[in-house]
Amino acid sequence: MRKHCILILGIWTLLLALTWAQTENPSLIEVKAQVDTATITIGDHILYSIIIDRQKDVRIIEPGQGINLGMFEIKDYKFHEPVKKGDHLIQRYDYVISVYDTGKFTIPPYPLAYFPSDSSTKPAIIEAPAIDIYVKSVLKGEEAPELKDIKPPLDIPFNYRFWGMVAAAVLILGILLYLAYRLWKRKQEKGYVFTPPPPAPPAHEVALNALQELFASDLLEREQFKEFFSRLSEILRAYLEGRYFIAALEETTTEIMQEIQAHLADESLRKQLQEILTMSDLIKFARYIPAKEEIERLKELSVDFVQKTKIIYEAEPDHKEVAVTTDNPEQAQRT
Template sequence: MKNNGDGGGYFLMLLCNLYYKINYLRPHYLLLMFLSLLFAVYLDASVNVKATVDKNKVTIGDKIRYTIVIEHDAGIQVQFPELGGNLGEFEIKDYKIIGPKTKLYFSPLWFKKKVVTEYRYIITTFTTGEFKIPTSTITYSGDNGENKEIQSGEITVFVESVKPTDRDRDDIRDIKPPVGIPRGWFFYFCLIFIPLLLIGSGLGYLLYRQKKEVSFFGEDKKKPLPPHELAYERLEKLEAMGLIEQGKIKEYYIILSEIVRRYLEDRYKIPVLDRTTNELYRYLRQDTDMDRKHCSLLKEFLEECDLVKFAKYVPEEEIIKDDTSTARKIIDLTKPSI
């Protein structure tokens, strides 16, 4: 019991001694803590780098936003590396740089200015698996010009394939049938009305041309005149119509070439109206007694008429008169000799 009592008194004495020393040395401990805090603020990191992604688990082909934020003191020079070939399996689709901006930060003793620059990258990959975005090394230098480095740290991203649905199959599916187009009354109306309209327009044009031909050539067919005299009479009738003065040059040449063609048909008793210029030229040279020089003159005349009728060629008035004289000359050269 005595040993126990003496031991308890000794332990109590030690506690009293420790309490005295702590109370006596408390101001010194406070000063030491203050100096440590001040030193910690002074040694506060001058450059901070933070790298993040908006999602760590994506499907193949998805876009990921990869962001690097750099904070540093105003007097620090920072050199940011090019990331084009430093992203492993990822490729950069787009990027944007925000800043540099100046922000105020509160430290234990005062406010500090920091320069903040944010680098945003849109990256993607088309390979499945677990990939790491490598660390980016940022080089910086302070007032003393000494170069230092800081790293952003690597980030792990999981890339999955497109998840199959219940409708997906392992085998190749057959081609889907064509999608039908809804057919209402308007479809059938156009299907019937438009062809009828086109047919009616064609018939109307043919009747109009036939009527014009009848009005010009119909009456004089009944006259018992030789082909050349009838052709002369028609040429005079054409000139008296005043088509040139009215600006109807194409209509004038249509009738002019028709007069010559009808004359040749009556003169040589051959079908002329349905033949082209080249066909008529070859036929007259081979199967008639028409002189070759006269055939060449006829071909040049009909080709001139074709230019006006089909190629929208508008000759001058003197050329029109010359072509009319050529028509008379062809009739003069080919009419039967008395």
């Protein structure tokens, strides 16, 4: 009997210790997303809420009035005052949204930037989960349109004028098709229709010119950080498409970094690219305001990345071939 009592007392003490440890080490921050309904008809309103539960000393970049909600249109919004709960603050951001099409739609995950402590200089990211919404048509049951009987066929008299116009149109179309065929045949034989097109400029020249034009703009002076880094990210993604032939303009940063491993062997250059794209996403979607030093660093990294990964054309001694030197020796080609 005494052994049983000691065992029960030990288990009870262990449970108290685990409970005390959980209360003494709460999570820094938690982000939730919720809707009042997941099934609506076209035009109905949905109350979408982002709820942030954080410790008082954790700083956040709060959601704005125009956050990205995919296909959904924001009709109204309301930001509630923070509610204190122990050493935590609970903040709620409500958005009234709607969509004008039927089918399944997804409210994308919202990336929240936060600083774990007052001494933190770079934010961390935590995401509110995505939510699926199903939109139904308002026409159903008794409201469906009534089907009427088919009317009997009508006798249509022969229209000489109409058929004459049809014959003329067919003749003109035939002539145009013949001319188009001759032009196509000429292009197949000579490679061009009228005059040979000028060669397209290399991808790195296009990227460097675009970067210089962007740096010379007044976007940073007007503190248009989102527009500046959206354009910077677009220039680098277009360069990746022209340089490595990947669909970078249609991919997320994560997808680009996964695909670029097969083309870019230098790990330091991959980390350099990831830093540029990740910080650009943070500024575009999380309303992060970079310091002047960060802006200058990202500008330098962008130019440096293009310079170090560009294709260099070198004439061989016999001047008959051109050697193409890339950042990856395995991809060297001759044209």
